[in-house]
Amino acid sequence: MSWVATERFEARPAPAGLALVQELVNTHAVERDGLDLLTDRASAEEWLRGAAREWARSRGLDFPELSLLQADLEALRDLRAIVEEMLAVPAGDRPAGMAGTPVGVRQRAQVNLVSDDEGRVSMVPLGTGGGWLESAVWSEILLAQHAGEWSQLKLCREPGCRSAFYDTSRNGSGVWHNVRTCGNMANLRASRTRRKMRTPAHDSGSEPANPQGISPS
Numbered sequence: 128m129s130w131v132a133t134e135r136f137e138a139r140p141a142p143a144g145l146a147l148v149q150e151l152v153n154t155h156a157v158e159r160d161g162l163d164l165l166t167d168r169a170s171a172e173e174w175l176r177g178a179a180r181e182w183a184r185s186r187g188l189d190f191p192e193l194s195l196l197q198a199d200l201e202a203l204r205d206l207r208a209i210v211e212e213m214l215a216v217p218a219g220d221r222p223a224g225m226a227g228t229p230v231g232v233r234q235r236a237q238v239n240l241v242s243d244d245e246g247r248v249s250m251v252p253l254g255t256g257g258g259w260l261e262s263a264v265w266s267e268i269l270l271a272q273h274a275g276e277w278s279q280l281k282l283c284r285e286p287g288c289r290s291a292f293y294d295t296s297r298n299g300s301g302v303w304h305n306v307r308t309c310g311n312m313a314n315l316r317a318s319r320t321r322r323k324m325r326t327p328a329h330d331s332g333s334e335p336a337n338p339q340g341i342s343p344s
């Protein structure tokens with residue numbers, strides 16, 4: 128098993144459970160690489176079960192038993208849209224560390240806090256379907272904001288892509304989910320634009336009228 132949605136874009140996965148947040152965003156459709164995994168209940172449920180197993184493995188917790196109701200589907204898509212919106216904010220402008228007194232509660236999710244024999248505390252999401260995913264996603268966002276990892280989860284700059292990737296560049300300057308695909312496309316576009324801008328200069332009259340030197344007959 129693996130993070131199937133993220134893997135199809137060959138994006139660098141976020142560490143541990145934060146990859147679940149990235150995985151949710153990457154269920155979206157990208158013309159070049161794949162369909163929307165949340166189009167119907169069956170495909171969404173299959174994705175959710177696989178992602179939950181992968182998440183549980185990454186956190187050393189038991190696999191949750193999940194099933195999805197038709198009504199959950201809309202909630203999953205809404206949650207994806209909210210996370211996308213949060214990731215569209217430039218990394219430097221995102222919240223990090225402790226939240227202050229909330230001025231308005233936008234989302235609620237429930238978790239159990241459990242500790243092991245050594246006193247290590249884990250957050251265990253509650254719920255059996257869409258609610259479980261909401262709990263897990265918000266838990267991971269909280270942990271990432273406290274660990275300083277939240278600003279490294281980004282959306283690809285390529286307008287037709289917008290896949291989520293984890294930026295491990297030293298100065299946090301990564302903008303493409305994959306430099307070989309989206310990075311190359313952008314470079315090609317840029318060089319084409321440069322060429323186009325140079326072309327009118329050649330037509331400005333400085334070129335010889337008969338560059339091949341062929342005499343008119």
Ligand SMILES: [Zn+2]
Nearest residue numbers: 283288304309
């Ligand atoms: Zn991309």
